[in-house]
Structure formats: structure tokens, C-alpha cells
Amino acid sequence: MxxxxxVLPGQNEPPRDALLEIYNEEGAVSAEFIARVEQAIEDGxxxxxxxxxxGRHESETGDVIEALSHENRPELVRLxxxxxxxxxxxxxxxxxxxxxxxxxxxxxxxxxxxxxxSDDAVYILEDLADEEREEILSKLPFTERIRFAxxxxxxxxxxxxxxxxxxxxxxxxxxxxxxxxxxxxxxELPDSFSQIFVVDxxxxxxxAVYLDQILRTxxxxxxxxxxxxxxxxxxxxxxxxxxxxxxxxxxxxxxxxVDSNDRLVGVLTIDxxxxxxxxxxxxxxxxxxxxxxxxxxxxxxRAVRSRFGWLLINMCTAFMSASVIGLFDExxxxxxALAVLMPVVASMGGNAGTQTMTVTVRALATRDxxxxxxxxxxxxxxxxxxxxxxxxxxxxxxxxxxxxxxxQLGGVVAAAMIINMFAAAMAGILIPLLLxxxxxxxxISSSVFxxxxxxxxxxxxxxxxxxxxxxx
Amino acid sequence: MxxxxxVLPGQNEPPRDALLEIYNEEGAVSAEFIARVEQAIEDGxxxxxxxxxxGRHESETGDVIEALSHENRPELVRLxxxxxxxxxxxxxxxxxxxxxxxxxxxxxxxxxxxxxxSDDAVYILEDLADEEREEILSKLPFTERIRFAxxxxxxxxxxxxxxxxxxxxxxxxxxxxxxxxxxxxxxELPDSFSQIFVVDxxxxxxxAVYLDQILRTxxxxxxxxxxxxxxxxxxxxxxxxxxxxxxxxxxxxxxxxVDSNDRLVGVLTIDxxxxxxxxxxxxxxxxxxxxxxxxxxxxxxRAVRSRFGWLLINMCTAFMSASVIGLFDExxxxxxALAVLMPVVASMGGNAGTQTMTVTVRALATRDxxxxxxxxxxxxxxxxxxxxxxxxxxxxxxxxxxxxxxxQLGGVVAAAMIINMFAAAMAGILIPLLLxxxxxxxxISSSVFxxxxxxxxxxxxxxxxxxxxxxx
Numbered sequence: 010m011x012x013x014x015x016v017l018p019g020q021n022e023p024p025r026d027a028l029l030e031i032y033n034e035e036g037a038v039s040a041e042f043i044a045r046v047e048q049a050i051e052d053g054x055x056x057x058x059x060x061x062x063x064g065r066h067e068s069e070t071g072d073v074i075e076a077l078s079h080e081n082r083p084e085l086v087r088l089x090x091x092x093x094x095x096x097x098x099x100x101x102x103x104x105x106x107x108x109x110x111x112x113x114x115x116x117x118x119x120x121x122x123x124x125x126x127s128d129d130a131v132y133i134l135e136d137l138a139d140e141e142r143e144e145i146l147s148k149l150p151f152t153e154r155i156r157f158a159x160x161x162x163x164x165x166x167x168x169x170x171x172x173x174x175x176x177x178x179x180x181x182x183x184x185x186x187x188x189x190x191x192x193x194x195x196x197e198l199p200d201s202f203s204q205i206f207v208v209d210x211x212x213x214x215x216x217a218v219y220l221d222q223i224l225r226t227x228x229x230x231x232x233x234x235x236x237x238x239x240x241x242x243x244x245x246x247x248x249x250x251x252x253x254x255x256x257x258x259x260x261x262x263x264x265x266x267v268d269s270n271d272r273l274v275g276v277l278t279i280d281x282x283x284x285x286x287x288x289x290x291x292x293x294x295x296x297x298x299x300x301x302x303x304x305x306x307x308x309x310x311r312a313v314r315s316r317f318g319w320l321l322i323n324m325c326t327a328f329m330s331a332s333v334i335g336l337f338d339e340x341x342x343x344x345x346a347l348a349v350l351m352p353v354v355a356s357m358g359g360n361a362g363t364q365t366m367t368v369t370v371r372a373l374a375t376r377d378x379x380x381x382x383x384x385x386x387x388x389x390x391x392x393x394x395x396x397x398x399x400x401x402x403x404x405x406x407x408x409x410x411x412x413x414x415x416x417q418l419g420g421v422v423a424a425a426m427i428i429n430m431f432a433a434a435m436a437g438i439l440i441p442l443l444l445x446x447x448x449x450x451x452x453i454s455s456s457v458f459x460x461x462x463x464x465x466x467x468x469x470x471x472x473x474x475x476x477x478x479x480x481x
Numbered sequence: 482m483x484x485x486x487x488v489l490p491g492q493n494e495p496p497r498d499a500l501l502e503i504y505n506e507e508g509a510v511s512a513e514f515i516a517r518v519e520q521a522i523e524d525g526x527x528x529x530x531x532x533x534x535x536g537r538h539e540s541e542t543g544d545v546i547e548a549l550s551h552e553n554r555p556e557l558v559r560l561x562x563x564x565x566x567x568x569x570x571x572x573x574x575x576x577x578x579x580x581x582x583x584x585x586x587x588x589x590x591x592x593x594x595x596x597x598x599s600d601d602a603v604y605i606l607e608d609l610a611d612e613e614r615e616e617i618l619s620k621l622p623f624t625e626r627i628r629f630a631x632x633x634x635x636x637x638x639x640x641x642x643x644x645x646x647x648x649x650x651x652x653x654x655x656x657x658x659x660x661x662x663x664x665x666x667x668x669e670l671p672d673s674f675s676q677i678f679v680v681d682x683x684x685x686x687x688x689a690v691y692l693d694q695i696l697r698t699x700x701x702x703x704x705x706x707x708x709x710x711x712x713x714x715x716x717x718x719x720x721x722x723x724x725x726x727x728x729x730x731x732x733x734x735x736x737x738x739v740d741s742n743d744r745l746v747g748v749l750t751i752d753x754x755x756x757x758x759x760x761x762x763x764x765x766x767x768x769x770x771x772x773x774x775x776x777x778x779x780x781x782x783r784a785v786r787s788r789f790g791w792l793l794i795n796m797c798t799a800f801m802s803a804s805v806i807g808l809f810d811e812x813x814x815x816x817x818a819l820a821v822l823m824p825v826v827a828s829m830g831g832n833a834g835t836q837t838m839t840v841t842v843r844a845l846a847t848r849d850x851x852x853x854x855x856x857x858x859x860x861x862x863x864x865x866x867x868x869x870x871x872x873x874x875x876x877x878x879x880x881x882x883x884x885x886x887x888x889q890l891g892g893v894v895a896a897a898m899i900i901n902m903f904a905a906a907m908a909g910i911l912i913p914l915l916l917x918x919x920x921x922x923x924x925i926s927s928s929v930f931x932x933x934x935x936x937x938x939x940x941x942x943x944x945x946x947x948x949x950x951x952x953x
Contacts (some may be wrong), residue, residue: 034727037851068730076853087594137610193697202693203675203734218691221674255506257759260752262675262734279751280732283758287729290762291843297766298839299832305840305849309864316836321831321876322871327825328880334824338817345810348820350937352806355800360771360795364788367770368777371763376553377777381511381548392781404793408800436686464824 029061031069038076050081055088063092071100074109075306083112094122102306107136116327122157127174128281131160135170140363146192159274168252169245171285172275177205179232181215186228192283202261202276207236212272214239214265242267243277252277253285254376293374296452297367301324322457330355330464337472340481346413347475350422353409354471357401358429358463365390365437366459369450371440387438390433394434398427425471429463436462501533503541508550518545520632524555527560534563543572546581547778555584567593571604574778579608591620594629599646600753603632607642627800631746640724641717643757644738644747649677651704653687658700674748675734679708685743686711686737714739715749724749726848727756765846768924769839771795796930802827809944815953818885819944822894826943829873830901830935837862837909838931842923845913859910866906870899893950897943901935908934 033039039387049057060274062070062085071410074097086093097120098106110118110133122130122145132158134142142161156174163169179188188205205223207216216236226235242265243252254266255281266275295303298320303312334351341348343455369386372378378386402423410419440449440458475481497633505511521529534557546569558565558581567590570578582590582605594602594617606614606629614633618626628646635641651660660677677695679688687706696831698707715724728736728751738747767775775784793891798919805821806813813820818900841858850858874895882891912930913923947953 024770034850038853040852043853067733068732074788075849076851130628134888152560171881189696191701192693194552197920199619220696221664224661224692227665257755259538260540260755279755281733283751283755286755286758287762287847291847292767294762294766294769294841294843297769300836300839303840304863305844305854305858307861309861309868312861312865313868316833316865317869317872319836320576320829320832320873324825324873324876327828331821331825334821339820341820342817345814348813348823349803349806351820352824352940353796353803355824356799356802356936357792357796360792361788363770363790364772367767367772368775371766372777375763376508379548380512381510381515382777387785388783389779393784393788396781397789400789401792404796409748437925447743464828468824479806 027060031073038072042153043076044074046085047077047081050077050084050088052086054168056087058088058429061093063089063094067094067101069095070097074101076107079108083109086113090117091121093121095125096129096135099129102304103136103145104306104308104311106133110137110299110302115145115148115352116210119145123149123153126154127160127275128171130157131170134161135165136241145479163245166245166249167245168247168266169275171249171252171281172245172277176276177202178208178212178273179205179234180209181207181231181236183232184228185223185226185232185235187229188223188232189228193422206239206265207232208273208274212270214242214267214273217265218359239265242271244269245274249285250289253282253289256282257286289374291368293452296450297370297456299456319457326457326461326464329461330468333465333468334472336469337476340472340476340479343481344418344475344479346409346418347472350409350418351468353405353473354422354425354429355464357426358433358458358467361397361430362433362437362459362463363456365394365434366441368377369438369441370455373445373451376416378442383442386436390434390438391431394431395427398430401430402426417478418475421475422471422473425467428470429467432466433459433463499532500537500566503537503545515545515548518557519549519553522549522556523559525560530557530560531564533564535561539566539568540572542566542569546573547577552581555581558585560814562589563593565593566793567597567605567743568601572602576776576778576780576783578605582609585711587617587620591617595621595625597746599628599632600643601628603642606633607637608690615796617731635717638721639717639745640719640721640738640749643721643724643753644717644749645753646747648745648748649674650680651677652681652686653679653705653708655700655701655704656700657695657702657704657707660695661700677688678711678737678745678748679704680745684867686714686739686743687736697935709829711737714743716741716747717746718928721757722761725754725761728754729758747754761846765842765924768922769842769928771928780847791929798929798933798936802940803935805937806944807939810942810946812944812951812953814946815935816890816947816951818881818887818890819947824941825877825941826894826897827936829877830905830939833866833869833902834905834909834931834935837866837906838913838927841913842927845917851912855914859907862906862910863903867899870902873902874898887952890947893947895945897939898948900942901939904938905931905935 029042029045031038031042046058046061049408062073066436074085079087098109122133123134133475134145137145141360146158149157158171160172160174177192179191183191202220204217204219207218209215217239218232219238222235240253241259241261243255245266245268255261261279263278264272264275266277268274292302295301299314299316301319307315339346363447369378372386405426406419409422410416436459440462444454445450501514501517504516518530518533534545544770546557549557554577572583577766594605597605605619609760618630618702632642632644649664650653651663674692676691678686679690681687688705689711690704713727713731713733715727717738717740727733733751735748735750736750737745737750739748764774767773771788773787773791775787779787809819829843841850844858863869877898878891878895881894882888912934913927916923916926
């Protein structure tokens with residue numbers, strides 16, 4: 010999380026040569042630097058901390074905080090006092106952020122909040138418990154309280170939560186010259202911006218003008234003559250992921266956020282959208298891996314909680330597969346080779362199914378999979394499943410036949426392999442498609458259904474064909 | 482892929498009410514619209530196509546192209562002729578792009594290329610075979626040839642390939658007034674930009690000024706008085722992923738790209754960086770799923786190729802696990818329940834290992850895992866592995882003991898489960914860390930090593946303990 014004034018690096022920073030290098034050659038925070046900071050915290054050397062931490066970019070400060078020991082984090086914030094830029098808290102893991110906030114006196118925290126851009130303040134406030142948040146809000150000056158509360162009223166993960174409520178808006182009848190003069194004199198402007206908005210007296214959005222357009226136009230030209238439609242205003246209630254897709258599709262740098270009456274309420278900027286894109290990709294990867302919304306800073310019990318459910322479901326489905334094997338215990342008793350080979354059939358199916366599922370889940374997330382290509386992709390996956398099924402059937406038949414000196418067993422495993430690879434391909438595409446249709450997130454639930462399918466079909470086809478063929 | 486002039490929507494577009502709606506309510510391309518376009522292509526109705534396609538944003542045109550049938554795609558481009566904006570090709574899958582390019586007469590293709598921003602042209606050119614590319618380049622006017630060749634000289638996936646070579650640079654002794662007048666009069670400016678660069682006569686980079694800074698400053702002030710250090714210039718050779726990380730960390734909108742002599746050679750913009758972030762997340766997800774660099778438009782044979790290698794490796798490791806089972810064939814012969822339960826132990830280990838691996842691979846990709854927290858994370862994963870191992874050992878012991886009416890068997894499976902869950906946690910974190918240290922991409926190769934480890938240890942511990950305990 011961050012804000013546009015950060016496109017103006019160097020403005021509030023001390024001269025670079027006075028700053029120690031905080032990253033080592035591999036791009037990680039340098040151990041030497043952290044050692045010096047921890048020493049300074051221990052010694053209460055506020056001058057050093059102010060010089061080395063206070064002026065840094067929020068992401069650098071965030072990296073330092075994450076590298077510090079648990080006890081030193083709130084201590085650093087306490088020592089820096091007013092010189093600590095709270096924005097840095099938007100750059101650290103949730104657990105670390107909450108820990109630091111809890112250690113701050115509410116008054117100091119409230120004062121520090123007023124210095125933030127509204128999007129950063131809201132990002133920090135929204136994770137707090139309702140009670141705590143109300144307490145902090147009640148300590149804020151009226152303007153800030155209203156400003157933050159307006160964003161917090163929008164649903165979680167909506168554009169309204171991510172927007173900045175600071176923006177420049179002018180009436181359409183102003184000239185370019187008037188507008189430039191206004192910007193030169195107004196002290197209350199946002200720190201940086203790439204477009205200004207044109208509104209009517211009730212703040213209904215009429216259009217927008219990009220700064221380079223203003224720079225290229227003569228002073229006497231009216232704003233309405235050069236303004237363009239804001240083709241892609243974002244509804245404040247829109248989910249942040251969908252807002253990010255609009256930014257990506259139309260290569261926006263910033264977009265007006267409007268309420269249900271088309272009134273301008275804020276501006277969403279690309280840097281926040283970049284964070285959203287990152288978060289959403291993160292979420293997909295973690296959900297596919299079965300680890301929920303875990304963060305790296307989570308402790309053992311939080312990590313156990315986020316993984317337990319998935320493992321429990323897996324245990325149930327594993328017993329389901331085991332019971333399929335149990336059906337054929339007599340066959341296995343007569344031919345131990347079946348027990349040796351059956352995990353090979355299941356494992357190949359599981360991997361092939363995961364491949365197809367990965368492609369499908371990703372294509373659904375990026376909206377590349379739709380009614381035009383769904384039929385084609387299903388046909389393609391069927392083809393890939395059959396082709397790979399045939400190829401690996403031959404390879405495994407040769408390997409198994411040679412190993413157990415039993416060509417018939419090779420034939421049986423080959424037949425099971427073709428069936429299971431084809432089933433894997435179909436499960437890998439149809440299960441995510443159906444989950445998506447049903448409104449579930451395919452990333453979170455496909456994996457367990459797909460591997461259960463391939464295990465059950467793998468064991469059943471292999472042991473079933475063997476029982477029938479060898480007549481046991 | 483796209484360019485900054487697209488932040489000026491509406492400039493070249495026909496009035497919105499004349500345009501048909503191309504997306505349906507679900508955000509997919511509307512079937513009705515595609516039917517009308519295909520009809521127009523069949524009828525050779527160039528007027529309709531020009532009106533409905535030519536003025537659209539490149540990403541919309543790209544979506545339309547992807548929804549068309551294979552034969553109609555080059556036909557649409559041919560019918561539109563000069564009215565087809567080649568930028569749209571940066572928005573479609575590689576296979577579709579190459580197919581369209583092959584169908585274009587080289588002269589028409591070369592002419593269309595000269596209208597593009599350099600980053601888009603390079604994006605299209607870089608996928609062509611060397612020979613084809615040389616042929617096209619030789620047909621270009623001298624300036625364009627040099628401009629594109631300069632970018633193409635940089636390594637693949639480098640910042641130099643993604644940069645735009647169009648930018649505004651002024652000397653430090655100019656005043657704000659001179660600069661504004663220059664921008665008002667110069668016709669050769671890039672379509673849109675958010676900062677201008679300050680250079681010496683040899684084009685060495687001295688600094689930069691943001692447009693809002695210029696707007697807020699009086700005309701007589703000199704540029705050198707308001708310029709700031711470009712704190713984060715990007716080396717042209719830098720990998721695009723690392724360049725994207727600089728953008729993300731410092732919330733940049735654009736950054737100067739410099740050669741090895743610190744000379745300004747281009748500008749990298751956030752919209753290209755957003756594409757890079759997307760591509761890299763895509764790559765990680767696909768590599769974790771074992772599907773290489775596959776695209777949705779790939780045909781069966783390309784998809785088979787991209788997945789075959791992974792399945793082949795999996796077959797070899799599956800036989801390795803099978804041979805572990807083979808060691809205990811006599812034990813299984815005496816106690817079939819072992820064959821029934823052994824996949825449960827292996828599957829639980831595989832899932833737990835995948836969870837840890839997912840967290841580790843993602844943390845390495847986002848650089849959240851480093852020497853400060855590696856030890857802590859390893860300890861945490863050990864703790865999670867032991868805790869979940871114990872919990873599921875109890876659950877599975879009860880289930881298995883009850884199922885086979887054999888409490889001792891429950892105890893054996895519990896012991897194996899604790900061992901395997903702990904091994905899974907260690908493999909899940911140490912294997913990606915070691916691969917990363919060795920310079921390999923942990924996303925591409927961790928999965929196979931982790932699941933092989935959990936399979937082998939799962940089968941070996943369960944069957945081994947059973948053989949020893951029941952003395953078979």
C-alpha cells in the first residue's frame with residue numbers, strides 16, 4: 010500500500026551519501042545495517058534512528074521493521090515518535106502491524122493517522138477490531154473522521170476502500186490559465202497527481218483532463234474544450250479485483266471513483282492497483298497450494314489453523330481411496346505386484362489432473378476462458394489426456410512387464426493408465442468450470458476434487474481390470 | 482503490452498453511442514457482437530468493421546480477435562488494412578499473433594509497425610524467427626530500424642526490451658516557461674507522459690521533473706532548481722522482473738532506462754510493468770502446476786510437449802516409490818491392510834509438503850524470505866509439521882484401528898504419520914531454499930522433489946515400522 014506522492018522521491022529524504030546502505034548485494038536487508046539499528050534501539054540513540062530511518066521510503070522502513078526482532082519493532086516506533094511515518098505499516102505483514110499498533114498509545118496513533126493519505130489510513134484501520142477502530146476514530150479531528158469513515162463505509166475489498174479522497178476538481182468554465190494558477194497557489198493539493206477532474210456544482214463528474222494536455226494547451230483555452238469523457242469511472246462498491254482488471258485492460262494510471270449518484274468521491278491510483286494485482290496472484294497461488302490466507306509472519310498456531318482444514322479434507326478423501334483398495338484386498342493378496350504398481354497409476358493421474366487444473370484455474374482468474382473457447386479447450390484437454398495416456402501406457406507397460414516379468418500385467422497397467430489419464434484431463438477442466446459456474450472459487454477447492462477423482466479412478470480401474478483379467 | 486497514450490481514451494474514438502456493446506453482463510465478449518463481426522467479414526462489409534473495430538481500445542480489439550474463428554482473424558486484419566491498429570496484436574496469445582503476422586504481406590506489416598510505439602513494436606518483433614525479423618527490419622525506414630534494433634539488442638526479458646524510446650528530455654538551464662512552450666509547439670512528443678528528463682549534451686541523465694511540479698512552478702524558474710535526482714534509474718540490461726520490483730517498492734509511475742554509460746536510452750512505464758507482474762505471477766503458478774510456459778491458445782501437440790517432460794520425471798520418481806514398496810512385498814502378502822493404508826500416509830505427507838512448499842516458493846519470489854527469517858520459518862514449519870503430524874496421527878490411528886479392528890496397526894500408522902509429516906515440512910522448506918541457493922527456479926522443480934521425498938519416506942516408514950513391529 011502506498012500513495013502517489015512517492016513518485017517524488019528525494020523530496021523529504023536526507024542526502025543519499027549520509028544514508029547507510031540498507032540492502033546487500035542480493036537485495037535482502039543487510040545484516041550489518043540491522044545490527045546497527047538494533048544497537049541504536051538498545052542505546053536509545055534517537056539521533057541515529059532519526060537520521061537513518063525517518064527519511065526513508067516507507068517500503069524501506071517496512072523492510073527494516075520486518076527484519077527487527079519482535080521486541081525491537083514497537084521500541085523503534087516509540088523512539089521515533091512523531092518522526093515515524095505510519096505509512097510504513099502498510100508495507101508489513103498484518104500480524105506485525107497489529108502488534109505495533111497495540112503497543113502505541115491511542116492518542117499517539119490517532120495523531121499519526123491524520124498525517125496519512127486517506128487510502129493508507131483506511132488500509133491500517135480496516136484490520137482493527139470494530140471497538141478499537143471506533144475508539145481511534147473518536148479521537149480524530151472531525152474532518153479526518155468523516156474522511157476515513159466514508160471509505161470505511163464501503164464494503165471490504167471494494168474500490169471505495171482503496172481510493173484516495175484527496176483530488177483536484179475544477180469547474181468546466183475555467184480556463185487553462187486559471188487552472189494552472191489555482192494549482193500554483195493552492196497549498197492543499199494532493200502531493201502528486203496525473204489528472205484533474207471536471208465537476209458540476211453538485212460534484213457530478215463531467216470529465217477529466219490529463220496534466221500533459223494542460224501543459225500543451227494555451228492559457229486562454231477553456232477546460233471544457235480540452236476535457237475528455239472519463240470513460241472508465243469506477244463504482245465505489247466495485248470489488249478491487251474487478252477495478253484492477255479495468256486498470257489493466259485500459260492501461261489507466263488513475264481513475265475517478267464515483268458513488269451511486271455519479272458523484273466524484275475519490276480517485277483510485279495505479280500504485281494501489283499494482284498491490285491489488287499482487288495480492289490476488291498471491292491468493293490464487295496459496296489457495297492452489299492449500300494454505301488459505303496465511304502470511305509469512307504467522308506463528309505456528311495460525312499456520313496450523315490455516316492448513317488443518319485442508320489436511321482434514323484430504324484425510325477423508327484418502328480414506329475414500331483406501332476403501333476402493335480395500336474392495337480388492339483378495340486380488341492384492343494373490344498378486345502383491347498390484348500393490349506395488351497401484352501408486353504409480355494414481356500418481357500419474359494426479360499429476361496430469363493438476364496440470365490441466367492449473368491451466369484452467371489460471372485462465373478463469375484472468376478471464377481468458379469463456380464460452381468461445383471452453384468447448385475448444387475441453388476438446389484439447391481430452392486430446393492431450395488421450396495422447397499422454399497412450400504414450401505413458403506404453404512406457405509403463407514396458408517397465409512393469411519387464412520388472413515383474415509379466416507382459417500381461419504390463420497390459421493391465423497400460424489399460425488403467427489410459428483410462429486414468431483421460432479421466433484426469435476431464436476432471437482437471439470440468440471441476441474448476443463447474444465450481445466457477447456455481448459461484449465457488451475454483452482455486453480454493455478444485456485440487457481436492459481433482460486428486461480424489463484421479464486416485465479413486467486410478468485404483469479402481471487398475472485393480473478392477475487386474476481382477477477381471479487374471480480372474481482372481 | 483500497451484502504451485501510455487492509452488491514458489487518453491476518447492481522443493480517436495468514435496462517439497460511444499455509435500459503438501455496439503462488445504461485452505456481455507459477465508464481462509465476456511458478447512456472442513451477438515461476434516456474430517455480427519463474422520457476418521461483416523463474410524460480406525466484406527469494411528464500413529461496419531471500420532466503424533466498430535478500428536477506433537476501439539487495443540485490448541478490446543484483441544478480445545474480439547481471440548473470439549473470432551481461426552480463419553476470420555487474418556481476414557479481419559486484411560479487410561481493415563491501414564485502419565487496423567497493430568498494437569492489438571500485443572494483446573493476444575503468441576500463437577494467434579504469429580498466425581496473423583504470417584498471413585500479412587511483409588510490406589503491409591512493416592508499414593503498420595512504423596506507426597507503433599517502440600515498446601509495442603519490439604514486443605511483436607521479438608517473437609519472430611531471426612530471419613523473418615531481419616526481413617521485416619530491412620523494409621523499415623532507417624530511423625525506425627535503428628530505434629527498434631537498439632531495443633532488440635538488449636537481452637530477452639530485459640528492461641531494454643520493454644522500454645519506450647520516445648521521451649521528453651531538456652537541458653537543466655532551460656526555464657519552466659521555455660519547457661512549457663517547447664511542449665506546446667513540438668509535434669513529435671510522445672502521446673502522453675508523466676515526467677520529463679534532464680540531460681547534459683551527451684545525454685547523461687542529470688535528473689527528472691514531474692509534470693505536476695512544472696504546473697505548480699512559476700515560468701521564470703530554471704529546471705535545475707526544481708529537478709530531483711532520478712533515484713531509481715533502471716539499467717537497460719536489468720531483468721524485467723527485477724525492474725518490476727523496483728517499481729513496486731518505490732511506487733514509480735515511470736523510470737529512466739540508462740545504458741552502461743549512464744546515458745538515457747528510454748523510459749519504462751508502469752503499464753508495461755503491470756504486464757510484467759502479471760506474466761511473472763502466471764509463470765510461477767504454471768510452473769508450480771507443472772505446465773511450463775503453455776498458453777491457452779496452444780494446440781494439442783504444443784500442450785503435450787509442455788507437459789510430457791514433467792510427467793516423464795514423475796513416472797521415474799513414481800517407480801522409485803514403487804520399488805520402496807517392492808522391498809516389503811512379503812510383509813504386504815501377510816497383511817493386506819498395509820497395502821490399503823499406505824497411500825493414506827503418502828498422500829497426507831504429499832499435501833503437507835505441498836503446503837509448506839507453496840508458502841516457501843511464493844515468499845522466495847516476493848523476496849519476503851531472507852536470512853533474517855529463514856531460521857524462524859524453518860523452526861515454525863518444523864513446529865507445524867510436528868503438531869499436524871501428532872494431530873493426524875491420532876485421528877488416523879483411531880480410524881485405521883477401528884476399520885481393521887487392530888489397535889496395533891493404528892499405532893504403527895500413527896508413528897509413520899508423525900515421521901512423514903515432519904519430513905514433509907522439512908522437505909517443503911529446505912528443497913526450495915536449496916534450489917534457490919543453487920540458482921535454479923524453485924517454482925519449476927521443487928514439487929517433484931518434495932512429493933518424491935514424502936512418497937518414499939511415507940512408504941518406507943509405514944511398511945518398515947509395520948515389518949519390525951509385527952515381526953514379519
